[in-house]
Amino acid sequence: MDERLREHIEGLFFNAPRNRKTIELKEEMLQNISEKYSDLLQEGKSEDEAYSIAVSGIGDVRGLVAELIREDEMPSIEYMETQRQKSASLTAIAVMIYILSLVPIILGVVFSWNPGIIFLLFLMFIATATGLLVYNSQTKPKYVRADDSVVEEFKEWQSGRDAEKRVRKSISTALWSVIVAIYLIVSMLSMAWHITWIIFPVGAAVEALINIYFSLKK
Numbered sequence: 001m002d003e004r005l006r007e008h009i010e011g012l013f014f015n016a017p018r019n020r021k022t023i024e025l026k027e028e029m030l031q032n033i034s035e036k037y038s039d040l041l042q043e044g045k046s047e048d049e050a051y052s053i054a055v056s057g058i059g060d061v062r063g064l065v066a067e068l069i070r071e072d073e074m075p076s077i078e079y080m081e082t083q084r085q086k087s088a089s090l091t092a093i094a095v096m097i098y099i100l101s102l103v104p105i106i107l108g109v110v111f112s113w114n115p116g117i118i119f120l121l122f123l124m125f126i127a128t129a130t131g132l133l134v135y136n137s138q139t140k141p142k143y144v145r146a147d148d149s150v151v152e153e154f155k156e157w158q159s160g161r162d163a164e165k166r167v168r169k170s171i172s173t174a175l176w177s178v179i180v181a182i183y184l185i186v187s188m189l190s191m192a193w194h195i196t197w198i199i200f201p202v203g204a205a206v207e208a209l210i211n212i213y214f215s216l217k218k
Contacts (some may be wrong), residue, residue, distance in 0.1 A: 005033055008055050016065045025068075033058065090136040094129040098177060101125030105184060115185055122181045126174050133170035168214060172207060179203035 009030050016022045033054050040050035101122055108118035179199060187196040 004051065005037060005054070006030055009033070012058070012061050013065060013068075016068045019068075021071070022068055025064075029058070087136050090132050094132040094136070097125055097129035097132070098173070101129070101177065101181075105181060108185075109188055115189055118185060119181065123178065126177050126181075130170055130174035133173070134167055137166040137170065164214070168211075171210060175207055175210070176203065 009026050013022060013026055036057065037050050037054040040053055041047070045053065104113075104118050104121035104125070107113065108115070108121075179202075183196055183199045186199065187193050190196065
């Protein structure tokens with residue numbers, strides 16, 4: 001009969017995650033129901049009667065199973081710490097690449113390189129750094145609701161908004177890095193510093209168009 005009780009418990013937790021907490025919970029529940037079953041037999045109940053009474057006393061475990069599923073989906077503390085360290089490393093590398101992106105411009109001016117080559121090398125640095133920041137933003141763990149309350153819904157919305165802000169900030173950083181590089185290269189080659197400043201208003205207009213795009217998408 002213990003096997004029959006175990007099969008009943010396994011059936012109740014069929015959809016529950018296969019983790020240590022679920023196993024411990026099932027074993028504890030099986031022990032309690034087995035003790036109750038034995039007590040009922042000692043009281044003179046038949047095996048079928050004792051089984052029916054014992055299992056009927058378990059009640060509805062769907063809420064408990066749902067809670068186990070939610071807990072299993074939430075990232076662990078160790079995972080979050082690993083992700084934090086990974087994020088910090090990627091951000092540091094991206095910042096370093098942004099700084100190193102000035103090297104092609106400096107070397108190009110000193111050794112009179114072709115402007116196209118200077119700009120191409122600069123864009124490679126900027127694209128790599130921006131790609132790292134976007135990848136870092138998109139691979140961060142998403143917030144998982146603990147329940148369906150308004151507070152949890154707000155936290156989930158806020159997490160999504162923060163992720164979008166990180167992406168937009170990365171794009172803005174890359175855009176203005178390119179704008180500054182264009183300004184320096186064009187100004188040094190043409191020596192028309194009194195005219196090339198127009199590049200900055202044009203860049204601001206481009207950034208405004210990008211912000212409008214994100215707003216319309218939202």
